[in-house]
Structure formats: structure tokens, C-alpha cells
Amino acid sequence: MKLGPVVPILRIFDERKAREFYVDFLGFAVEWEHRFEPGLPLYLQVARGGCVLHLSEHHGDCCPGAAIRIDSADVDALQAELAGKNYGYARPQVDDTPWGAREMSVKDPFGNRLTFTSAPGG
Template sequence: MAQLSQIVPILRIFDETKAKTFYLDFLGFSLDWEHRFEPEMPLYMQISKDGVLIHLSEHHGDCSPGAAIRVNMNGVRELQKELIGKKYAYARPGLQKTPWNAEECTVTDPFGNRLIFCEYLA
């Protein structure tokens, strides 16, 4: 019997150094692996944090920049405080209460992709 397991979003990136600074240093993801068909070819890599997987790709055919993904989580206030404390030069994410009874912390990567960290309130 077929069974779905997990969704892994692919986000478009254009600069390896900026991507690693944002996703690894600022957001705290870990680099799982990298792949290039040849040394000067575009990068494709997987990052993860707390069981969430994201693929980042420099390949133009994989996806379009400007995507948005939602990450449901617990502790969004703590995450927002942690991110603000890092004093990352290009993002100072806030915290927003939504009409659907959630708190969200939205960050935009250097390539226009939005990550919305969301905690639903009881």
C-alpha cells in the first residue's frame, strides 16, 4: 500500500556563501550534504533542523525564487528572540499574532524566499 511520508521543499538560491550564512549561521540549520555534478556546477544541498528538511538549489530549473514555506513549531517566541539576538545584518524578524489564533515569525532569505515559523495557540 502506498503511504506518503514527508514533504521536502526546494528553495532557489543564487550564492552559496549567503545561503550558508543565512540558513546555517542565522537560522541554525545543519548542513546534511552537498552535491555538484562537477566542481564548477551549481550546488544542491540538504539542510535540517529538528526533523525539518529543506533542499537548497542553485539549479535554475528546480524552482523559482520568491517561494514561501510554513514551518509549524513550538516556541516561536523563543526562536524570534534568539534570531534578534544574533544581530544578523539583513533581518530583524518580528512576531505577529494572526486572526487564525497563531503567532508567526517570518524571515526572508537573501533570495526572496519566505520562511514563516508558526505556532498555533491553545
């Protein structure tokens, strides 16, 4: 049996803030979005490289405050890219872990924590 990649669903509450954070700041692209009809909650897929996330305004899909880890080939380059955007709500920094990885955590406007990590020696 072969398992496929995991696609986390993260709870969002405000479409404008979600797009500002995930698209404008983190550099994800919206691949598709869905509403059952105008005015109903939004569900969308964003991606950057091999990382795919689902963002949902639907209250039953998931709880706010999730924590996910995202592999990154060069977390320092990502941090430099983000620092250059002067986003007013986050200034993530890279830290060394006791196990030798380099990591950068940032919280979205809805309390979800994304930790970008470069493997030890990577």
C-alpha cells in the same frame, strides 16, 4: 496509502549568502551537498530538528520567491534566539494571527519567505 513528509526545494544564487542565512542565522545544519563537478551549481540539504529543506542553485529546480510554512513549538523562543545573533539583513518579529497562531516571517537573500508558526493555543 501513506504519504511521507514534504521537503521543499528553495532556489538560491550564492552559496556564501545561503550558508550565512540558513546555517549561521537560522541554525540549520548542512546534512549533505552535491555538485556534478567543481564549478557547477550546488544542491544541498539543510535540517534543524524535524525541518528539512533542499537548497538549489540549479535554475530548473524551482523558482525564486517561494513561500513555505514551518511548524515551531515555540516561535517566540526562536525569535529571541535569532534577535541575539544580530544578523544584519533581517530582524523578524512575531505577530498574532486572527486565527490565534503566533507567526514570524523572514525572507532569505533570494526572496524566499519562511514563516515559522506556533499553532493556536500552542
